[in-house]
Amino acid sequence: MRLSRFTPFTLSTLAAAVALGASASAQAVDVDFHGYARSGVGATAGGGDQACFQAAGASAKYRLGNECETYAELGLGSTLYEQDGKSFYFDSLVAYVNEQGNDFESLDSSGSDGNTIALRQMNVQATGVIEALPNATVWAGKRFYQRHDIHMNDFYYWDVSGPGGGIENIDLGFGRLSVAWLRNSSTDEDFPDSDQNLANDTLDIRVAGLKTNPGGELEIGYDYGAANLTDAQEEADVDPEKGHLVTLEHVQGDWFGGFNKFVVQYGKDGAIGGSGRSNTASTVPDGDMIRVIDHGQVNLSPNVDMLYATIYEDQDLDNGQGQTWTSAGIRPTYYWSDTMSTAMELGYDHVDPQDSSQETADLTKITFAQQWSAGRGAFARPVVRAFVTYASWDGDVYNAASESIDDGEDDGLTYGLQMEAWW
Amino acid sequence: MFLPRLTLTALCAALLAGCAASAERPSTPADDAWLTRADDCCTAGLGDLPATAVDARQSLTLRFGPDTPVHAFAGGKAPFHLLALPHRQGPLRVTLTSQVTRDADGEPQVFAPVVVLLDARGEVQRRFDWREFEYHSALGFQGDRLTLGFAVSPGTGADRVLITTSDEALAARTELLHPARIEARARHLAEPPVVNPKAAHRASGEVRVEVRPLGEATGILAPLIGDDLSDDDAPSVIEAPRQTAMAAGSTPSRDAGALEGIDFRRLIRAALAPAMPVPAPGSPSSSSSAERSHHASERRFHSAMARRAS
Numbered sequence: 041m042r043l044s045r046f047t048p049f050t051l052s053t054l055a056a057a058v059a060l061g062a063s064a065s066a067q068a069v070d071v072d073f074h075g076y077a078r079s080g081v082g083a084t085a086g087g088g089d090q091a092c093f094q095a096a097g098a099s100a101k102y103r104l105g106n107e108c109e110t111y112a113e114l115g116l117g118s119t120l121y122e123q124d125g126k127s128f129y130f131d132s133l134v135a136y137v138n139e140q141g142n143d144f145e146s147l148d149s150s151g152s153d154g155n156t157i158a159l160r161q162m163n164v165q166a167t168g169v170i171e172a173l174p175n176a177t178v179w180a181g182k183r184f185y186q187r188h189d190i191h192m193n194d195f196y197y198w199d200v201s202g203p204g205g206g207i208e209n210i211d212l213g214f215g216r217l218s219v220a221w222l223r224n225s226s227t228d229e230d231f232p233d234s235d236q237n238l239a240n241d242t243l244d245i246r247v248a249g250l251k252t253n254p255g256g257e258l259e260i261g262y263d264y265g266a267a268n269l270t271d272a273q274e275e276a277d278v279d280p281e282k283g284h285l286v287t288l289e290h291v292q293g294d295w296f297g298g299f300n301k302f303v304v305q306y307g308k309d310g311a312i313g314g315s316g317r318s319n320t321a322s323t324v325p326d327g328d329m330i331r332v333i334d335h336g337q338v339n340l341s342p343n344v345d346m347l348y349a350t351i352y353e354d355q356d357l358d359n360g361q362g363q364t365w366t367s368a369g370i371r372p373t374y375y376w377s378d379t380m381s382t383a384m385e386l387g388y389d390h391v392d393p394q395d396s397s398q399e400t401a402d403l404t405k406i407t408f409a410q411q412w413s414a415g416r417g418a419f420a421r422p423v424v425r426a427f428v429t430y431a432s433w434d435g436d437v438y439n440a441a442s443e444s445i446d447d448g449e450d451d452g453l454t455y456g457l458q459m460e461a462w463w
Numbered sequence: 464m465f466l467p468r469l470t471l472t473a474l475c476a477a478l479l480a481g482c483a484a485s486a487e488r489p490s491t492p493a494d495d496a497w498l499t500r501a502d503d504c505c506t507a508g509l510g511d512l513p514a515t516a517v518d519a520r521q522s523l524t525l526r527f528g529p530d531t532p533v534h535a536f537a538g539g540k541a542p543f544h545l546l547a548l549p550h551r552q553g554p555l556r557v558t559l560t561s562q563v564t565r566d567a568d569g570e571p572q573v574f575a576p577v578v579v580l581l582d583a584r585g586e587v588q589r590r591f592d593w594r595e596f597e598y599h600s601a602l603g604f605q606g607d608r609l610t611l612g613f614a615v616s617p618g619t620g621a622d623r624v625l626i627t628t629s630d631e632a633l634a635a636r637t638e639l640l641h642p643a644r645i646e647a648r649a650r651h652l653a654e655p656p657v658v659n660p661k662a663a664h665r666a667s668g669e670v671r672v673e674v675r676p677l678g679e680a681t682g683i684l685a686p687l688i689g690d691d692l693s694d695d696d697a698p699s700v701i702e703a704p705r706q707t708a709m710a711a712g713s714t715p716s717r718d719a720g721a722l723e724g725i726d727f728r729r730l731i732r733a734a735l736a737p738a739m740p741v742p743a744p745g746s747p748s749s750s751s752s753a754e755r756s757h758h759a760s761e762r763r764f765h766s767a768m769a770r771r772a773s
Contacts, residue, residue: 076650113650133651161651185649191646198653205675249656257656294658299643301655337643342569378565378606414604416565419642422603462649 072117074463075133079110079140080454082427088444089141090454093431095389096438099313099353100195102164102369105407105427106285107458108184108442109154110140113166115161124306126168133161133184140161160184160201173210178203186221186246188289188303190335190349191419192369195385197303198287198335199315200242200263212247222317228267230278238280239268240320246287261287265310265318281326281351283310297339298418305331312355312362327357337418345418346372355394362394371418378416383409403440407432422461429454491667493567497529498540498666504532510585514545514623519552525626527574528667538577539630542666545581546674548617554677556614557624561596561606562661563639569641571660573609574668575632579625580615584605586771588621593632593664599766600640607639607662614677625668626632636661 084092092108094101115133122128138145139157149156163181168174181203187382188198206220222242227234246261265283267273285307292300307329310318335349348370355362369387376382384407391401405430413423433440435450445452505511512534517523531542548555563573575593582588596609615621639660646653 074649144587186653187651188653248653255658259653293656297660299641299655299657339569342567343567415601415642416569417607417642418600419646421646461603462646 043375045097063302063358068215070118070242073115074117075112075114076462077110077112077114078107078458078460079112079188080107080456080458081140082108082454082458084441084444085453085455086289086444089442090456091441091444091452092454093403093429093440093452095433095440096401097363097393098365098367098389098393098403100193100317100367100390101403102193102371102385102407104192104371104383104385105409105425105429105454105456105458108139109137110138112136113160116142116410125174127166128169129165129167129302129326131161131163131165131183132159134158135160143366170207173207175212178205178207179418182338185222185244186218188287190333190351191370192335192349192385193346193367195349195351196315197331198261198303200317202317203243204242206244210304215247217248218244218246218248224317225278226280226319226321228280228321228323231273231276235271236270238320240318241266241268242317244316251301253292256290256292259287259289259291261285261289261316263287263311263318265316265320267320278322280320280322281310281318281324282320283312283314284308285311285314285318287316292336295336295338298337300334300336300338302334303331305329305333307331310402312357313353325357325359325361326353327351327359327362329355340372343375344372346370347371347374357394360395364392364394366390366392373411373418375416379412379414381411381416383407383411385409399434399436399437403431403433404433405429421463422459424457424459426457427455491564491566491572491665492528495666498533501529501533501540501542503535503540503701505534507558508585509587509625512543512545512585512625516547517549517672517674518674519549519555519674520679521672521733523672525670526673527628527669532593535625536558536627536629539631539633541577541627541633543625543627544670546626546672548622548624548674549614550622552617552676554614556612556673556675556677556679558610558673559596559626559670559676560673561609561668561703563609564668566663571607571662572665572668573607573637573662574650575609575628575635575637575664576633577627577629578611578613579627580621580740581623581625583622584618585623593628593635596638601642602645606635608636626672627668633664633666635664637664638662647743665683666761692698753755 044342084091085095090108092101092106095220102445111150113135114132115131117129119127119129135158136147138147139153141153145155147155147157159182161184163179163183165177165179167177169178170176178332183204184201185204186208187196187201189196190274200220200222202222202224204220204222206218208218210217222244224242225237227236228238231238241421243264244261246259248257248259250258250260261284263283267280269280285305286405287303287305289301289303310320310324311327312327312329331351331353333349333351337345337347339345349368351365351367353365355364367387367389369385371383372379372387373383387404389403393400407427409425409427411423411425413420430451430453431440435448437445439445441452505513513532525544527542531544533540533542559576559578561574561576563571566572576596577593578591579587580589591611591613593609596611599605599610601607601609639662641657641659642652643657644659646652
């Protein structure tokens with residue numbers, strides 16, 4: 041096992057080869073089995089299956105006791121070559137999602153239930169192959185690319201993942217430069233052939249590891265999104281959007297036993313409201329966006345830690361359909377032991393439409409969860425939890441949950457059991 | 464409606480049960496002051512240390528603390544356990560694991576082992592410093608830990624294994640991977656530049672010891688390959704050595720056992736396995752080239768951190 045890679049479970053094919061009587065010259069290949077999974081069962085007070093609560097227009101919801109589906113990412117990776125400071129690492133990952141309604145649930149995505157399976161990673165990362173850049177990694181393929189998220193509400197504010205390629209971790213002396221080309225295709229109804237792929241390209245440039253203060257680092261990034269048009273699309277005289285997203289993230293790494301991330305993002309046109317992957321459809325309105333995030337984790341005492349997040353996102357669109365999303369949440373957890381804890385998550389979302397004639401949307405949720413985890417801490421997994429969630433919102437305006445909540449209701453209570461793991 | 468209400472009631476009961484439970488207290492002493500007060504159990508030297516006999520297939524947990532015998536070694540006064548290896552049962556693989564725990568303030572701590580292989584005369588044949596243990600970050604059901612594995616052919620040249628610590632080890636700390644970094648690596652997120660916690664080295668703690676015949680299959684393929692642990696291989700806990708201390712140069716009574724205990728198929732498999740060479744009889748050796756390369760784990764840890772920081 042190497043420390044340079046996260047190698048959760050190692051399957052030695054050598055052992056299998058020996059057991060099967062294969063030649064002693066068989067090569068050992070260590071396979072890293074990694075992934076993420078969550079699943080459970082829940083119900084809503086008053087009857088019905090579990091409802092999950094999210095404010096209308098908000099890009100995320102506070103997740104503790106508020107996830108209604110089974111989702112898993114199962115990956116296999118392996119260092120296929122490692123010699124003289126050069127290595128080639130192959131990685132793959134398949135994601136599964138279903139609504140956890142039955143024992144036997146298809147993943148063929150033919151139904152309207154959203155059950156499906158997706159290939160999300162298939163790449164090779166070659167490190168040290170450029171003599172002049174021994175620490176740099178050249179990569180190509182589908183990849184989760186340097187994703188930035190808020191764990192509490194599963195909000196990915198900087199994530200340009202997709203098929204692509206590039207070079208990362210070029211040592212500049214004062215920081216690390218990464219450049220990548222990625223793609224997320226779509227269609228555009230304004231084209232005569234509306235089913236034809238619109239090749240949305242993203243150029244991602246970021247410099248990380250800029251020392252700013254003791255324990256603090258800054259990362260600066262720029263994403264440019266544009267459609268790569270075919271000749272026919274060029275001749276259609278349709279002008280797809282372009283997108284720009286600038287991100288500044290400061291991480292304080294010695295923050296009360298945890299960390300604090302302060303993020304400022306400015307997006308324009310196709311990049312508004314997204315995570316850096318531009319929507320270049322010609323129907324996307326022009327405008328700009330400012331997003332400010334502060335989130336992190338702190339240890340409040342030997343037995344208490346807390347996740348926290350605040351988000352302010354202002355989308356100012358030329359068509360007047362923008363909005364301002366404000367969000368705040370905390371998840372303090374008390375640890376009774378190294379394996380048992382009690383967590384409370386309080387979250388608030390407020391969405392204020394740019395069009396003053398539209399109603400605002402508010403949602404407040406609170407969850408208590410008794411948890412049993414492998415270890416102590418906000419990031420200890422696997423965890424099994426029993427939860428109770430209460431949410432309230434403006435029922436006259438919208439329904440914040442699934443069909444288990446009737447239109448017009450303005451609050452709901454759910455409860456259930458859930459497991460979550462990563463490895 | 465009955466079942467959901469029953470479930471809700473059970474959940475409430477679970478919540479209340481959690482609130483009613485008292486916080487666990489660490490079992491290790493608050494500090495190592497007991498060590499300075501402890502008397503040397505065995506002033507006659509290494510050959511006079513009390514030993515505990517182990518089998519060729521055994522799991523045991525060694526506890527280090529005020530109840531553990533203490534000896535003034537060359538590296539300083541330290542608690543110790545001495546394991547007498549079984550002779551004439553073929554080469555063995557010995558794996559030691561020292562788990563990181565938390566003190567009353569939630570700060571990480573770990574017993575930093577020093578392992579010494581003694582011959583039948585009590586002479587030092589090989590020494591594994593705490594730096595030669597490999598650090599494994601928390602994963603799944605296993606917490607942060609230090610591990611060391613080596614192969615040995617018990618005999619007069621490799622008779623006993625001493626597990627202790629030293630003043631140098633106690634003065635150092637082990638850097639752990641921050642849980643936020645572990646999550647980032649598992650979930651393919653950008654790894655945050657979070658300052659890693661450091662575990663204080665303590666003279667108190669536990670070391671898990673696994674003794675297995677060399678070449679025996681372990682892990683998730685073991686049920687397919689065979690040679691898994693037998694049902695009677697229950698782990699044992701040792702606070703202090705049993706009073707069957709063996710004098711230097713004495714031969715364990717179990718040595719009278721004949722060769723019928725040797726699994727020749729296993730020995731053949733061990734000999735064929737390219738990654739796990741069988742050492743010359745009587746001479747201990749690290750079990751694989753991979754493990755040899757993992758020595759000085761902290762240095763590798765730092766270089767790995769530098770590569771992964773992105």
